[in-house]
Amino acid sequence: MKLFECESCGQPLYFENTVCESCGHRLGYVPEVNKVTALEPEGEAWRALGAPGTLYKFCLNAEVDACNWLLPADSAEPHCAACRHNRTIPDISDAENMARWRKLEMAKHHLFYTMLKLKLPLKNRTDDPEGGLAFDFLSDQVDADGNVTTVLTGHDNGLITINVAEADDAEREKRRTQMQEPYRTLLGHFRHEVGHYFWDKLVRDAGDESLAKFREMFGDERADYGQALQTHYNNGPPADWQDNFVSTYATAHPWEDFAETWAHYLHIVDTLETARSFGMKIRPRIRLGHELQAEVDFDPHKAKDIDDLIDNWLPLTYAVNALNRSMGQPDLYPFILSPAVIAKLGYMHDLTH
Numbered sequence: 001m002k003l004f005e006c007e008s009c010g011q012p013l014y015f016e017n018t019v020c021e022s023c024g025h026r027l028g029y030v031p032e033v034n035k036v037t038a039l040e041p042e043g044e045a046w047r048a049l050g051a052p053g054t055l056y057k058f059c060l061n062a063e064v065d066a067c068n069w070l071l072p073a074d075s076a077e078p079h080c081a082a083c084r085h086n087r088t089i090p091d092i093s094d095a096e097n098m099a100r101w102r103k104l105e106m107a108k109h110h111l112f113y114t115m116l117k118l119k120l121p122l123k124n125r126t127d128d129p130e131g132g133l134a135f136d137f138l139s140d141q142v143d144a145d146g147n148v149t150t151v152l153t154g155h156d157n158g159l160i161t162i163n164v165a166e167a168d169d170a171e172r173e174k175r176r177t178q179m180q181e182p183y184r185t186l187l188g189h190f191r192h193e194v195g196h197y198f199w200d201k202l203v204r205d206a207g208d209e210s211l212a213k214f215r216e217m218f219g220d221e222r223a224d225y226g227q228a229l230q231t232h233y234n235n236g237p238p239a240d241w242q243d244n245f246v247s248t249y250a251t252a253h254p255w256e257d258f259a260e261t262w263a264h265y266l267h268i269v270d271t272l273e274t275a276r277s278f279g280m281k282i283r284p285r286i287r288l289g290h291e292l293q294a295e296v297d298f299d300p301h302k303a304k305d306i307d308d309l310i311d312n313w314l315p316l317t318y319a320v321n322a323l324n325r326s327m328g329q330p331d332l333y334p335f336i337l338s339p340a341v342i343a344k345l346g347y348m349h350d351l352t353h
Contacts, residue, residue: 001113001270003277004036007049015113016106018068025049028058028070029109031081031116036068045073059083064092066105082112085124088136090164097139100167104137107186111194114270117301118352121201131158133197139164153189155196162189180248182334188263195262199255202351217347218261219254228253244340257344264335265348268313272300275316282315292318306346310337 004013011022013036018027025038030051037050045055054072059080061067069080077084083105090097115122125132138161141149151163165171166186176184203214215221232252237245245251250260275296282294294315303309317333324332337345 001110001274002034006038008038015110016068028056028068030056030070034117046070061105064098066102067109069109081116082109085133085135087125087134087159088138090137090139097164100164101137103167103186104162104164107190108135110187111190114266120198120352131200134159136161137164153193155193158197158200160193160197191263191266192259195259196255198262199258217344218257221254223253225253225255242336243338246335246337246341261344262348265345268309269300272296272309272312272316276300280316282319303349306342306349309349310342310345
């Protein structure tokens with residue numbers, strides 16, 4: 001993600017900021033110009049210093065501090081380009097649910113930032129009632145007898161369900177440990193699940209040639225999905241899984257391999273853009289340091305091929321992992337990218353472009 005700044009005072013801004021702590025201006029994100037911009041009131045609307053030619057209004061979810069995105073003041077839509085994909089939100093009269101939903105929205109808006117920059121096809125359930133992208137944020141249900149119906153995070157023909165408990169850091173860490181995962185975040189969930197949606201749109205619906213290319217790279221998705229998952233949970237991944245897969249879960253089925261690889265491609269693109277915004281250069285002071293040199297001086301969304309991304313990604317993650325270890329923290333990126341996985345990431349690059 002790029003680094004933003006207040007047009008009024010020059011203060012550095014985060015994507016999630018709603019007020020400039022330096023000059024006090026109200027802030028909002030305008031997706032059309034990709035700016036978190038300072039705002040000045042004009043009647044019932046807002047004029048953006050970063051896009052002065054249009055009057056804006058806030059997304060309706062800004063009223064409960066769950067969104068900071070703007071849309072044109074004359075738009076008939078009450079919700080922004082990200083929030084209009086919500087189908088179900090939790091009961092926000094409950095304070096705990098409200099806090100969790102805000103975290104979910106923060107991660108979801110981060111996802112939409114990248115999808116919009118990559119110009120991926122996005123239709124909501126109004127545009128495409130049967131297969132548009134939509135989100136259900138649901139809580140586990142307890143009946144009168146105390147029986148719990150657990151909400152499973154997943155994807156079904158464009159509908160992505162997220163268990164709101166995932167927004168609780170302690171609960172998510174508990175699940176990460178139980179699943180023996182090296183990494184589990186809200187943003188990771190969103191990136192993975194939306195990968196299933198884009199498999200439908202960019203592979204399945206793109207014709208036989210697209211499916212043939214997918215099967216050559218990931219395997220035959222017609223293998224029984226339920227049985228494949230059961231086998232994975234019973235037996236675990238193959239011993240040599242790191243030679244061909246980015247994660248153990250990716251070994252379960254070609255669909256999961258695609259979704260995991262898709263998520264990692266978005267991790268790489270977004271993090272490299274952040275590194276570029278901070279002018280990061282890697283120059284290790286060791287004898288073979290030249291092999292780990294990098295300077296992220298290009299827009300990763302417009303990289304010509306996967307090599308441009310990987311040649312910068314590997315040195316960057318080596319450096320940041322080392323920084324994390326210096327703070328006693330887990331590696332930022334605890335994954336190994338084998339040549340086979342890099343080839344799959346190259347497939348993703350070609351697909352998104």
